[in-house]
Amino acid sequence: MIDTFTNTVLFVMLVLTALAIVRMERLFAVVMLSSVFSLLSALLFVTLDAVDVAFTEAAVGAGISTVLMLGTIALTKPEAKRPRHTAFVPLIVVCVTGAALVYGTLDMPAFGSPDAPAQTHVGPDYLSRTPIDIDVPNAVTAILGSYRGFDTLGETAVVFTAGIGVLLLLSGLRRRREDEDEEI
Amino acid sequence: MGKFFELQFLTGHIHYLLFIVLMMTGLFIVVDKTNLVKKIIGLNIFQVSVFMFYVSIGKVTDGTAPIFPMDSNYHVDQAAMQTILYSNPLPHVLILTAIVVGIATTSLGLALIVRIRESFNTIDEEDILQIEQKMTRDDNQKYKYLLRDML
Numbered sequence: 635m636i637d638t639f640t641n642t643v644l645f646v647m648l649v650l651t652a653l654a655i656v657r658m659e660r661l662f663a664v665v666m667l668s669s670v671f672s673l674l675s676a677l678l679f680v681t682l683d684a685v686d687v688a689f690t691e692a693a694v695g696a697g698i699s700t701v702l703m704l705g706t707i708a709l710t711k712p713e714a715k716r717p718r719h720t721a722f723v724p725l726i727v728v729c730v731t732g733a734a735l736v737y738g739t740l741d742m743p744a745f746g747s748p749d750a751p752a753q754t755h756v757g758p759d760y761l762s763r764t765p766i767d768i769d770v771p772n773a774v775t776a777i778l779g780s781y782r783g784f785d786t787l788g789e790t791a792v793v794f795t796a797g798i799g800v801l802l803l804l805s806g807l808r809r810r811r812e813d814e815d816e817e818i
Numbered sequence: 819m820g821k822f823f824e825l826q827f828l829t830g831h832i833h834y835l836l837f838i839v840l841m842m843t844g845l846f847i848v849v850d851k852t853n854l855v856k857k858i859i860g861l862n863i864f865q866v867s868v869f870m871f872y873v874s875i876g877k878v879t880d881g882t883a884p885i886f887p888m889d890s891n892y893h894v895d896q897a898a899m900q901t902i903l904y905s906n907p908l909p910h911v912l913i914l915t916a917i918v919v920g921i922a923t924t925s926l927g928l929a930l931i932v933r934i935r936e937s938f939n940t941i942d943e944e945d946i947l948q949i950e951q952k953m954t955r956d957d958n959q960k961y962k963y964l965l966r967d968m969l
Contacts, residue, residue, distance in 0.1 A: 638829070645836045652843040652863055661855055668859045675866045683905035684873045685883045687913050694921050695866065702921075706855055706928040710935040714853035715942050724850035732842040736835060744830025746879035748903075753878060757906035765886060765894035773884035773907040774914070782911060789915045796922030803929040810936070 637681060644678045659714050665703045672696040686774045833874055840867035852943040854931045858924060865920050869913045876906035884910070 651671045658664045672695030679688035743750035764776040778786055844867060847860025884907040889895040935941050938949055 641833065642836075645840075648840055649836075649843065652840060652847075655856075655859060655863070656843065656847055656851075661853070664856060664859060668862060671863060672866065675870060678870060679873060682870070682873050682877050683881055683883045684876070684910045684913070685885070687869070687873060687910050687917070690914055690917050691866070691869075694917055695862070699862065699921055699924055702925050702928050703855065703859070706931055709932050710855070710941045714851070714856055715944075717850060717852045718944055721850050724846055727849055728842045728846045731845060732838055735838045735841070739831060739834040739838070742831070742834060744827070745833045745874060746877050746881075747830070748878050748881075750875070752875050752909070753906055757876070757908050760907060761884060761904055765896050765899060769894055771886045771888055771894055773886065773904070774910050777907055777911045778914060785911075785915055789918055792919050793922045796926050799926050800929040803926075803933055 640681055641678065644674055644681070648674050648678070659716065661707045661712050661714055662704075664714070665700060665707065668703070669696045669700040672699070686772070834871065837867050837871040837874065840870070854934065854941045854943065855928075857943075858927050858931070861927075862920070862924060865916075869916060872916075873909050873913055876909035878903060878905045881905040 648671060651667055651674065655664055655667050655671070658667065672691055676688040676692040676696065679685070679691055743752075747753075760777055760781060761773055764770070764773045768776040768780055770776050841864055844860045844862070844864030847863065848857050851857055851860065881903045882905065884904040886894045887898045887902070889898075931941055934946065938946050940946060940949075
């Protein structure tokens with residue numbers, strides 16, 4: 635019961651933050667609100683028992699991505715314009731997509747039910763084998779580093795590629811600026 | 819049809835509904851707003867809502883975080899471990915990977931925005947479209963005369 639209460643309160647705060655992001659035009663405030671959104675979602679992850687995910691979300695979502703976005707608005711414009719088109723078509727798109735998704739969830743097992751298919755297959759197997767095979771107290775660490783280690787290797791490859799991409803896109807930024815200054 | 823209005827069904831599925839509301843708010847920002855930084859933030863909101871939805875599948879009622887108790891020799895205490903109900907750790911692992919991949923794509927998108935601002939001097943989608951249309955018009959004008967001269 636208390637779980638449902640905390641979840642609902644966090645949800646209301648999350649939705650209010652998201653709506654404020656929709657309304658705001660000043661990008662600095664929008665970036666700060668998105669950081670708040672990440673922190674609130676980290677709290678929600680704790681109530682969903684995903685403490686490692688909450689950790690990562692607080693560090694990456696509220697920390698690194700906020701810094702990156704602040705850097706971007708420092709290099710670009712800090713003010714967003716109000717769109718010239720009406721919000722009618724986007725609203726219809728969103729409503730139709732939402733209705734389709736809700737229709738999809740009707741068949742799902744109830745939230746937290748212990749006999750759902752996700753809880754009866756590999757999950758318990760990982761939980762029972764981790765102490766014998768790997769003997770670390772955190773099952774998430776065991777799966778991440780050992781049972782699904784190739785996933786993590788692939789993730790590293792993705793981050794490496796993205797880092798190279800960002801470097802290639804932004805390299806020579808200062809040089810080009812200086813060239814422009816000389817032309818003027 | 820009647821079961822969809824029973825209290826038990828509603829309490830079991832209200833979480834999914836709320837996650838979808840959040841997802842759709844993010845999607846609305848992506849579709850409606852023209853500022854590119856705001857679009858990326860909307861994409862992030864959408865992404866985090868999907869993560870919450872995915873992690874909620876692994877939640878077991880009255881379960882706890884999948885961290886085992888230790889005995890005095892710093893090994894997992896297997897007798898104590900059997901008595902505790904844990905949530906499913908597998909969705910957590912997959913979402914951990916997804917969060918890190920998400921920040922990678924976000925940073926790439928932001929770098930692209932910086933380059934777009936360099937080329938167009940704006941990060942507003944509608945302005946960029948106008949500039950591109952004007953460029954195309956000018957090009958067509960130029961090549962029309964060239965083509966006429968050639969023929």
